[in-house]
Amino acid sequence: MFTKVLIANRGEIAVRVIRACRELGMETVAVFSEADRSALHVRYADEAYLLGPAPSRDSYLRADRIIDIARRSGADAIHPGYGFLAEREDFARAVGEAGLIFIGPKPSAIAAMGDKAVARKTVAGAGIPVVPGTEGEGSLRDDEIVAIAPQIGFPLLIKATAGGGGKGMREVASAADLPALLQAARREAEAAFGDGNVYLEKLVLNARHIEFQILADEHDNIIHLGERECSLQRRHQKLLEEAPSPFIGDDDELRRRMGEVACQAARSVDYHNAGTIEFLVDKDRNFFFLEMNTRLQVEHPVTETVTGLDIVKEQIRIARGRKLHVTQEDIHLNGWAIECRINAEDPYNNFLPSVGRIAQIIPPTGPGVRVDTGVYPGFEISPYYDSLISKLICWGETRGEAIMRMRRALEEYRILGVRTNIPFHQSILDSHRFIAGQYDTRFVEERFSINAAEEGKETLPDIAAILATLVAHRQGQQAAQIVRRGERDTSNWKWVGRWERMHR
Amino acid sequence: MKYLTTVDSQPYEIEIKSEREVIVNGERVEVDFQSVADEPVYSLIVDGRSHEAYVYPEQNGLSVLMVGRLYQVTVEDERQRRLREATGGLTVPTGDFHLKAPMPGLVVAAPVEAGQSVERGSILVILESMKMQNELKAPREGTVTQVRVRPGDRVDQNQILLTLS
Numbered sequence: 001m002f003t004k005v006l007i008a009n010r011g012e013i014a015v016r017v018i019r020a021c022r023e024l025g026m027e028t029v030a031v032f033s034e035a036d037r038s039a040l041h042v043r044y045a046d047e048a049y050l051l052g053p054a055p056s057r058d059s060y061l062r063a064d065r066i067i068d069i070a071r072r073s074g075a076d077a078i079h080p081g082y083g084f085l086a087e088r089e090d091f092a093r094a095v096g097e098a099g100l101i102f103i104g105p106k107p108s109a110i111a112a113m114g115d116k117a118v119a120r121k122t123v124a125g126a127g128i129p130v131v132p133g134t135e136g137e138g139s140l141r142d143d144e145i146v147a148i149a150p151q152i153g154f155p156l157l158i159k160a161t162a163g164g165g166g167k168g169m170r171e172v173a174s175a176a177d178l179p180a181l182l183q184a185a186r187r188e189a190e191a192a193f194g195d196g197n198v199y200l201e202k203l204v205l206n207a208r209h210i211e212f213q214i215l216a217d218e219h220d221n222i223i224h225l226g227e228r229e230c231s232l233q234r235r236h237q238k239l240l241e242e243a244p245s246p247f248i249g250d251d252d253e254l255r256r257r258m259g260e261v262a263c264q265a266a267r268s269v270d271y272h273n274a275g276t277i278e279f280l281v282d283k284d285r286n287f288f289f290l291e292m293n294t295r296l297q298v299e300h301p302v303t304e305t306v307t308g309l310d311i312v313k314e315q316i317r318i319a320r321g322r323k324l325h326v327t328q329e330d331i332h333l334n335g336w337a338i339e340c341r342i343n344a345e346d347p348y349n350n351f352l353p354s355v356g357r358i359a360q361i362i363p364p365t366g367p368g369v370r371v372d373t374g375v376y377p378g379f380e381i382s383p384y385y386d387s388l389i390s391k392l393i394c395w396g397e398t399r400g401e402a403i404m405r406m407r408r409a410l411e412e413y414r415i416l417g418v419r420t421n422i423p424f425h426q427s428i429l430d431s432h433r434f435i436a437g438q439y440d441t442r443f444v445e446e447r448f449s450i451n452a453a454e455e456g457k458e459t460l461p462d463i464a465a466i467l468a469t470l471v472a473h474r475q476g477q478q479a480a481q482i483v484r485r486g487e488r489d490t491s492n493w494k495w496v497g498r499w500e501r502m503h504r
Numbered sequence: 505m506k507y508l509t510t511v512d513s514q515p516y517e518i519e520i521k522s523e524r525e526v527i528v529n530g531e532r533v534e535v536d537f538q539s540v541a542d543e544p545v546y547s548l549i550v551d552g553r554s555h556e557a558y559v560y561p562e563q564n565g566l567s568v569l570m571v572g573r574l575y576q577v578t579v580e581d582e583r584q585r586r587l588r589e590a591t592g593g594l595t596v597p598t599g600d601f602h603l604k605a606p607m608p609g610l611v612v613a614a615p616v617e618a619g620q621s622v623e624r625g626s627i628l629v630i631l632e633s634m635k636m637q638n639e640l641k642a643p644r645e646g647t648v649t650q651v652r653v654r655p656g657d658r659v660d661q662n663q664i665l666l667t668l669s
Contacts (some may be wrong), residue, residue, distance in 0.1 A: 466535060470520065
């Protein structure tokens with residue numbers, strides 16, 4: 001049984017895993033890139049080792065170095081977090097071959113679910129409905145894809161076989177657009193995953209993206225922890241998640257059926273540890289298997305908040321070979337949880353990433369508020385990694401209370417130095433459609449604009465005018481002082497006269 | 505000091521007597537103005553009502569972000585206003601457009617070459633930053649006069665990538 005865990009990740013998730021280890025009384029080993037020397041995960045861990053230069057491929061993707069550090073430091077298990085090496089079968093295998101425990105599923109399960117095309121074929125074989133697409137065909141050539149596309153029908157999606165997080169994904173409205181978008185998708189997939197393979201999938205309209213968290217131990221027990229609603233996305237990146245789903249609501253029968261199918265999908269690949277089954281649900285409540293994420297999810301805290309379970313600790317217990325200490329009957333969803341992903345992006349400038357040094361952070365606190373973050377004042381947001389700087393999670397007895405609490409928490413949250421998408425979340429939480437729970441995966445792109453959302457709201461132009469003028473005035477005064485401070489001991493005219501004489 | 509301030513194209517005449525007393529469109533207002541946690545967050549109490557906002561300098565003025573809403577504000581003092589009125593809007597926006605990197609990153613592609621004419625919205629450079637590929641597009645039609653980067657180049661924020669005439 002292991003007692004020392006290496007965390008092969010960075011940012012908020014590395015901090016999250018370190019916290020779970022600490023609470024279980026285990027030692028922690030952090031790894032870091034040159035850009036992350038002063039990151040929070042390095043400061044919190046018992047031991048920390050340099051991996052290499054800032055780019056991921058020279059640091060957090062260096063499986064060989066990570067395993068070597070685990071050996072040298074005496075760590076006997078590795079937690080991969082999410083992203084980076086978390087869903088790499090070869091990494092999980094190498095960890096096992098080095099005599100270490102991989103806190104996650106078996107390599108064979110990662111492989112079966114990791115190749116999205118193979119995954120679709122596997123679960124379809126187990127009788128689970130999937131979205132129509134070019135399943136089972138790992139690597140199609142461009143001409144084959146162009147030939148098959150009309151059979152699936154437009155609109156459709158190009159998705160990266162090795163993909164996730166919306167990278168290498170493109171929406172295709174018509175056959176004419178296909179070749180150009182195919183190139184873009186392949187290029188992005190190649191850059192993100194080192195694998196340019198793509199497949200096609202029918203685009204389900206008005207779809208909700210609902211996923212089920214499962215836990216599976218090594219003794220044949222599989223349970224689900226209910227669902228998460230992740231329909232609020234922009235460019236296929238999740239921005240806000242909630243548990244339970246307002247779409248499923250009190251339809252316990254649908255929840256039970258989807259949960260069972262999720263467990264069945266996990267069983268079809270002999271899955272162990274924590275995992276997530278993603279479904280697309282159409283407006284008639286038909287659900288289709290989308291993919292399985294064989295790792296901890298970014299949005300796991302909403303499930304933790306409503307179930308009371310610590311999913312990272314459960315992962316560690318399962319990896320230690322323990323039996324699940326809860327059964328399906330023990331799982332009850334208590335109240336409502338919402339998570340907002342706080343990204344260093346400017347919502348008023350096309351969500352362009354914002355980099356720089358964090359000057360100041362005033363996090364929200366108080367009842368029902370949780371902040372998971374890996375940054376602090378003085379930390380430099382670098383362009384090398386993703387833009388997630390913090391996750392804000394609020395709990396309420398009801399969805400209404402959770403929304404009101406999230407609103408006040410967002411208003412309290414001050415992050416200075418970089419631009420964040422907090423105003424975007426504030427606008428979403430004010431929108432009638434969100435409050436009514438009526439949104440699908442296209443809501444943000446098609447029916448929501450931060451500028452339009454601001455119209456009709458209570459405005460305070462007078463206060464804005466006074467504030468801006470006072471700020472401009474103060475800055476003008478300071479600028480004047482700087483000029484005065486640089487004054488020479490003699491008059492400037494005299495000084496210029498002397499200077500000119502000198503140069504005659 | 506007197507200022508002409510516009511908020512989302514609504515004009516205000518604001519005279520600042522001190523940081524305690526301002527005159528807004530001829531009306532005297534008592535204010536309590538403080539910066540919080542250093543700039544750019546400011547707290548303002550007017551008539552017992554407590555407000556807090558981010559105030560950022562922008563290219564053409566200031567952005568005020570308050571309770572999840574953004575206000576575009578320009579502030580001119582009398583000298584600046586006279587200067588603008590004297591030039592009478594004679595500064596016609598002409599000349600070249602320089603595409604600058606909005607953030608540091610890696611050039612993934614620059615699918616245009618010098619001499620090529622492009623339409624508004626054409627992709628000029630694809631810049632990867634924070635694991636996202638960002639397509640930088642032409643803000644207007646024009647001819648590419650110079651491409652200063654090549655795929656694989658690392659660029660700094662505000663570095664000129666390409667020029668359009």
